[in-house]
Amino acid sequence: MNRYLKLMTGIGCMALALYGCEGGLAPVREDAIKPAVVTQPTPHDTDDPAIWINPLDPSKSLIIGTDKDSDGGLYAYDLNGNIVNQVADLKRPNNVDIAYGLRYGDTLVDIAVVTERKANQIRIFRLPDLAPIDGGGIPVFDGEQERDPMGIALYTRKADSTIFAIVGRKSGPKDGYLWQYRLDASDGHLKAEVVRKFGTFSGQKEIEAIAVDNELGYVYFSDEGVGVKKYHANPDAGNGELALFATSDMKDDHEGIAIYKLSDSTGYILVSNQQANTFVVYAREGAGDNPHQHELIAEIPVSVVECDGADVTAVNLGSQFPKGVLVAMSNGMTFHYYDWQELQQWIDTNKL
Numbered sequence: 001m002n003r004y005l006k007l008m009t010g011i012g013c014m015a016l017a018l019y020g021c022e023g024g025l026a027p028v029r030e031d032a033i034k035p036a037v038v039t040q041p042t043p044h045d046t047d048d049p050a051i052w053i054n055p056l057d058p059s060k061s062l063i064i065g066t067d068k069d070s071d072g073g074l075y076a077y078d079l080n081g082n083i084v085n086q087v088a089d090l091k092r093p094n095n096v097d098i099a100y101g102l103r104y105g106d107t108l109v110d111i112a113v114v115t116e117r118k119a120n121q122i123r124i125f126r127l128p129d130l131a132p133i134d135g136g137g138i139p140v141f142d143g144e145q146e147r148d149p150m151g152i153a154l155y156t157r158k159a160d161s162t163i164f165a166i167v168g169r170k171s172g173p174k175d176g177y178l179w180q181y182r183l184d185a186s187d188g189h190l191k192a193e194v195v196r197k198f199g200t201f202s203g204q205k206e207i208e209a210i211a212v213d214n215e216l217g218y219v220y221f222s223d224e225g226v227g228v229k230k231y232h233a234n235p236d237a238g239n240g241e242l243a244l245f246a247t248s249d250m251k252d253d254h255e256g257i258a259i260y261k262l263s264d265s266t267g268y269i270l271v272s273n274q275q276a277n278t279f280v281v282y283a284r285e286g287a288g289d290n291p292h293q294h295e296l297i298a299e300i301p302v303s304v305v306e307c308d309g310a311d312v313t314a315v316n317l318g319s320q321f322p323k324g325v326l327v328a329m330s331n332g333m334t335f336h337y338y339d340w341q342e343l344q345q346w347i348d349t350n351k352l
Helices: 340-349
Strands: 046-052 062-067 072-077 083-090 093-104 107-116 121-127 149-156 163-169 175-184 191-200 207-213 218-223 227-232 243-245 254-261 267-273 278-283 296-301 310-313 325-330 334-339
Touching: 046 107, 046 310, 046 325, 046 334, 062 093, 062 325, 062 334, 072 093, 083 121, 093 121, 093 163, 093 207, 107 149, 107 163, 121 149, 149 218, 163 191, 163 207, 175 207, 191 227, 207 254, 207 267, 218 254, 227 254, 254 325, 267 296, 267 310, 296 340, 325 340, 334 340
Parallel strands: 046 093, 093 149, 149 207, 254 310
Antiparallel strands: 046 062, 062 072, 072 083, 093 107, 107 121, 149 163, 163 175, 175 191, 207 218, 218 227, 227 243, 254 267, 267 278, 278 296, 310 325, 325 334
């Protein structure tokens, strides 16, 4: 337990301002699960995390998270919540995702890709050292009046290990809201080629949260206030909408999406129910013979306040998180780490 977690004197609005319950923000439930770790705070406004698994020693894995401001940054945390590295002076970095094994010249590198909203570009950093390898940034939504990149998810195609960036924006058209870019650095210079424009938008609020299931080949995104939409992640598989779910399970906004993988094909889809401070849980594999029928199976109360972004892994990260960890942004400039064992126990005992 780190020193920031020790500051807690209770849950809900009995907690210190670090937990952000003042000012009319959504209260935390009294039965909320408490985090195992709360990270050191950032200067401005945390928004979205991603988990990098250290292939040599998973207990030394990192959490990569954004600090969203016009002079914001990208932060690396250890599993105790300590800031161990950072990239400063990014122009409103919004969301971040991670991919493994990008061909970069003669080597393979793991990467973190972040949307730099006020620069209308994505930034790409090598992991684990956060060294930039993008020549200063790659513009996105070229030629569009509405740009402002926000959400991002990386998809690695199993057939050929090609890595794609699927990027969303603050506002956009009713169709083709998301642009998908193929990343290529085989000659040592990163390039991003638009390979498709897809995804319907209700026009009600915005689309920010995007998540990819590499093994099953699907991409999910939150059409806030409407539901979670599902498409093929492979641009060659077609642009038809496969599912719309979570349409009546939220208090208000649909936010961060995280996929917990029990196997290559089973597990859970977790969606942040932002104004309720809970995560709603759906079966990753669908229901019955329909892989696109995602029914609500549980709702987990957590101690985050108005969570935007989240990520989860089932990988054994050592004695602290032997069944994996859920990382969630919380108001108060922090990220929370939740021991998956506690979340699984809640699911098992509170199925709907």
